[in-house]
Amino acid sequence: MKKVLFISHGHPELSKGGAEVASWNLFKALQEQGCECLYVARTGDSSHGGSTFSARADDQVMLHTQMGDWFTLSAGNVKHLFDDLGALVKQFSPDVIHIHHYAHMGIEILPALRQAAPEAKIVFTLHEFMAICMHNGQMVKKRSLKLCYKATPADCHDCFPQHSPGDFFLRHSYLLDQFAHVDCFISPSQFLAERYIEWGIERHKMNVIENVLPDFHAVAPRPLAEGGKRSKFAFFGQVNPYKGIDVLLEAFLRLPDETRAQVSLDIHGANLDKQTGDLQEKVASLLEQLRGTVSMRGAYEPHQLPSLLAECDWVIIPSIWWENSPVVIQEAIAHGRPLIGSNIGGMKEKIEGKAGLTFDARSSSSLAHAIEQAMEPHCFDHWQTQLEPPFDSLAKQINVLDSLFLD
Amino acid sequence: MLKQVLRKISRRFRTSKPVTIDSIIATASGFEVAGWYDTAQVSSVSLIDISGKDVEAEIESVARPDVIQATGKHGQGFHILSAAGNDLSQFHLSIELTNGKRTSVALSGATAAVAQRLDFSPTEDVHDGLVGKLEFAVYTDKHVFVSGWLLDNNSIDSIAISDSSGKALTAKATILRYGRKDVADAFKGTLGVSSAGLAVLFELEQPGEIPAKLYVDLNVDDVTHRIKVADVFNGVSDPLTSIKRVLGPWKPGNRNHLLKADELILPVLYELFPADKLAKAQSIQFGHIPASPKASVIIPLYGRIDFMRFQLSNFNRHKSLDDYDIIYVLDDPSLRGKALRLAKEMHKILGISFRLLLLSENMGFGKANNIGVAHAKSDNLILLNSDILPSDSSWADELITVLNDKSDAGLVGARLLFEDGSMQHDGMVPMHVSEYPGLLFNDHPGKGWPVTLSPHKAELAECPLVTAACVAIKTSLYNELGGFDPAYVLGDFEDSDLCLKAIKAGKVNYIRRDTVLYHLERQSQNLVEAGDWKHKVTLLNAITFNNRWADNLAELFSLGKEVNR
CATH class of the missing domain: 3.40.50.2000 (Glycogen Phosphorylase B;)
Known part of the structure; x- marks a missing residue:
């Protein structure tokens, strides 16, 4: 069974964002499949003795680091990622690295993981448009809150006049440089996948797989009195x-x-x-x-x-x-x-x-x-009566992992 | 504990000044403060008195795109107009920081770098019946530049500088008389008020120190007046501020002023930015230099050192410079620490090899390149601007191929695009600008056009003038030609100058329009929107360029004889 390292920008017990929950559910599901999994979650709290890591459980490590620059999405502490996380990754020696975010850690976590595990497959799950859109990854215009259909340097400059169009061009190029270390992207929606492909991610690396949900049971419709409404x-x-x-x-x-x-x-x-x-x-x-x-x-x-x-x-x-x-x-x-x-x-x-x-x-x-x-x-x-839960997400995730090792 | 203390100290030194005051100008009833602050550190500014009470003032926010271009910081400009009297010692600028704290700076004494501005009410002195004032002098080793105004009805017979004992110090004087609106407004109707402005460049009899008290002896209508210069500045102690002072009275839009540049301004400009200025270069190597690199790539850095992050990352992703000798030249000593930190960080992130040359002085674009070239390991050079971003793996090889294949190759340029994909550079040609008749400037035909509208095919072609933003040349030829000419101040025209030197040496310059890179050119100065000092420096460089090459250009491009300057 493969060794899988998870990287999340937060621990779902501390912060219940979509990316944290999705990564956690997959982590638990792959553990049940018999994979040896390690979950690394970033935290902003200071740790004991100033160390870069602390533990939440034997299979859950907290990474204490922070962002340096939200424009380039750059790390605040390169040593944390390249030396400290690097040593931990080398020790764990994963076959697969499942990363669900770079926020609060820095986009350079991708080259850091690549350096630490040159042979591992890096799988990146996209959760919003942060790399594409400086406006919290919303793709909504900053002042007017109108929907944004495409991030161009000139339009991004219009939302953020303090950064020139050229700066947005550089940002885009730099983020794509770092994403080049990823072997496989997973997008929970086709819509998000298409936006990222248009932005510059190679189509052949993109897979659309719905987030994995933990065990669930359908709940019967609310009993309705005669003539009652679904109100x-x-x-x-x-x-x-x-x-x-x-x-x-x-x-x-x-x-x-x-x-x-x-x-x-x-x-x-x-x-x-x-x-x-x-x-x-x-x-x-x-x-x-x-x-x-x-x-x-x-x-x-x-x-x-x-x-x-x-x-x-x-x-x-x-x-x-x-x-x-x-x-x-x-x-x-x-x-x-x-x-x-x-x-x-x-x-x-x-x-x-x-x-x-x-x-x-x-x-x-x-x-x-x-x-x-x-x-x-x-x-x-x-x-x-038409509702179809995504029962096959986990199987698809496992298929993708297997396919990465075919060649 | 010691570590903590050290960290605290180094942090303190790292923080830069949050607010920069560009100018404080007295008005009739108060003063105007102009400047900018770094939005990362400061959220707002206001005016307070020395007891800390708010002072009523009009505070206007102004956009400062120049700040980010020059410093990389997000600058918010401000103008504060106060009518609460003009005793500056009574006022402080209150600064609200983004961390919620407040600080303040005194306004008196805050004007060290004030550019010379003319829009104040002139204060007058009277010298034996002659009304006027000699406001300031800037001296260099060989010259003294004096600016002021006189109501003499433009009738100076002779002018000279003497020391306090009356001994003459100057041999020759070049005088420019011109209209000054502030004087004209204040002395409406006075005879000769329309040419009250006075700018003089004196040549010193003996190079050397200038006495702290400077007197100008004027002979007007057979009467000699001895007038003390109000402020005397040592030019070389701060060349940038000095050139701003000297350029204040010079209005190149006026033909008279333009014609006087050679005698009135250029001699002092060359002294403020001497061609033989030296700098120490400290070379710091990251990784290994290839044993026989395909080329040395010279990239000067000034202000925006962050460009290094994007470029190195790009080179690394596309493996375009794997067998090259990359040399960054930091021409901005104030950024040494930051540049070094970033270089270390990028080497760690990317593992890419390169060198960083740290210059002890700000040398200007041309000389920074020349110093970089002196460190080159290869006989091929690529000169690259830091705001160039390639988009593939083969651009450098393509340029070098031309150098290696064509024995007559001089400079080899590339097609450059703006970030929106429109053309930035497709080769240059000389052009006239109606505002400055007789002067040739560099034109980039097709600038801003879609590439599909270029009249040129995407292939190698002869092109006499190419930009140095991205250009390849043999190291030996570069040195033979003397590299970039340092006479061009702060970076202008040295590329076309080098192109013309190569042609003169029998070489042919080329452009590879099939080699395409992005050039995020900073908003270039608009030639017709005159006024600011940087624009004036560009014009002075144009004059130097034309003095050297106007005839060759006319021949090369079959230009009709234009009106002479």
Whole structure:
């Protein structure tokens, strides 16, 4: 069985981002398959005695390092990556290095891993557009928040006037230089894969495989009284402007009074307090107007997800950015809940014609219309029975790993 | 413990000044402060008095693309206009740092590097009935440049400098009289006010030290006036500030000024930036130099040392310079520490071999290249700008092939593109600019065009003038020609000068339009938007270039006789 080293920019027990959770699920799954796996997660905390590493478990190492330059995505401490991590990698001597991010560590982690393990296969899973887009990898224009279709030096300079178009050209070139050390890319969505191929990653290195989910069981539809509607909606995720929380609330406000009296929306997510004052005020005012319809349920733990999903009929994902393959979509599908999502990017790819309804991204009236449609039990039944969980992701991951050793 | 202390100390030295004040200019009721701050360190600036209280002022943010180009820092420019009186000792600039802390700097004494600006109210002196002021002098070993204004109705009969004992120090004086708006505004209606401005270059009888108190003896209408110069500056102690001072009164858009450049400005420019200036070069080697490299690649660095990161990474990915001798020349002593750290880091990251030459002085583009060439191990050279980024593995081999195959080859250039894929360089030709009649400049035909519109095929062709941003030449020929001529100050025209020297030596210059690299050329100075000192230096270099080559260019490019300067 192969030795697999995982690199994640955070430990899922400390930070529940999509990339952390996806890498962790694959780590656990490959361990169950009998692979010897080591999970290295970056942390910003200081360690004991100033050492570069600390341990969370025998198979989980914490890497204490930081970023140096968010423009070039460069390491803050080259020694941490090349000497310290290098020595650890040499000792573990992996056949495969599964890396899920470079953020907070530095893009030079790729040449560092290559130097430490010249024969190992480096597999990189893409989770957003960070390398392509300086705007937190969102591909949304900085000031106008319009959708961005292609990162060009001139357009990027328009979003970040302090960096010249030439600087963006150099950034692009430098990041591609480092990505050249990767043997195989995995993208959870075709949409993200195509954006990266257009940006410069070779098509033959790209594989589209959905994130691996841990064991899950479908939850039966909520029992409905005679003549009842599929009127319980839920939102899972961070409460930030890119997740479209304001579009969502406005849509509920647009529902005719008699309809609104029938529906409910549970918002499972946190961090509203970390948003800008403008957004907080807007959301607070919308919530006030939607009193009795919307409940703020706060953050949740992964193990609570099945019961939270059981309470609802539909999951809504109204993001105003493209998304990649949001974990919430796969989880909703796995637990037997259809979705209503924005008709762009990864949401369109994963939902349209497969798992529910889509609406014109950023349009609260289009979303309101979709909600009214979704309330009809026949619409719910139509999509609910079609849901197909990605059972084969792990097999595909293993296939890709095997194929890397064929030549 | 000791380690911690050392770390603290070195950190302190590493932090650079967060705010740079470019100028403080007195106004009628207050003053104007202009400058910029590094946005990585500073979030805002404001005006306070010495007790720390806020002072009312108009604070305007201005874009400073020049700062990042020159320093690599993200500079936010500011203008502060205060009407709270102009006793600078009463005010401080308050600086809010990005880490939440505050600091401040006193405004008095902050003006060491103030460029000479003319938009202030002239203060007048009266000398035996003659109204005027000699505002400053800049002296070099052989010259004294004096600037001021006089209401003499343009009737100076003679002018000279003497020491306090009255002994004459100067032999020859070149005088420029011109209109000064500030004087004209202040003395409306006075006879001869339209030519009150005065700039004089004196040639010293004996080279050497200048007394701290300088007197100019003026003979106007048979009366001798002895006027003390208000401020006297030692030119070579800070050549950059000095040249800014000297260039302040010089308005090249005025034909008179342009014609006077040879006598009034160039002699002092050559002294401020002497061609025989020497620098120590410390060579630091990373990895191994190949035993017989295909070429030595010389890359000067100035300001933006971060270009080294992108270039080395690119060379390494494409393996384009594996058998080459890469030499970076840091022509920016203030960045030694940073450049060395980055070089070490890049060697560690990439494992690529190269040398870094650290110059003890800022020498300018031409001389930095010449020093780099002196360290070359190969008989082939590639001169490369740091903002060039290749896109394949064969570009260097392609250029060297021409050198090795064509015995008549002089300089061999390449086609260069901007980051958007449009043409930056497809060969150069001389051109006239209507603003500066009689002077030839270098034109890049097709600049900004899509490559498909180039009239030239993507192949090797003769091309008399190619840019030095990326050019190959035999080391022996480079040395035979004397390398880049150091007479061109701060980097201009030395490439076309070298091209013409090669042609004169019987060589043929080529361009490989099938060899394509990216050139992220900094926003070049706009020739017609006159005013700033760098633009003026470009014009002075153009004058030097034309003095040498105008006739050859006319012959080479069959140019019609243009109006003479």
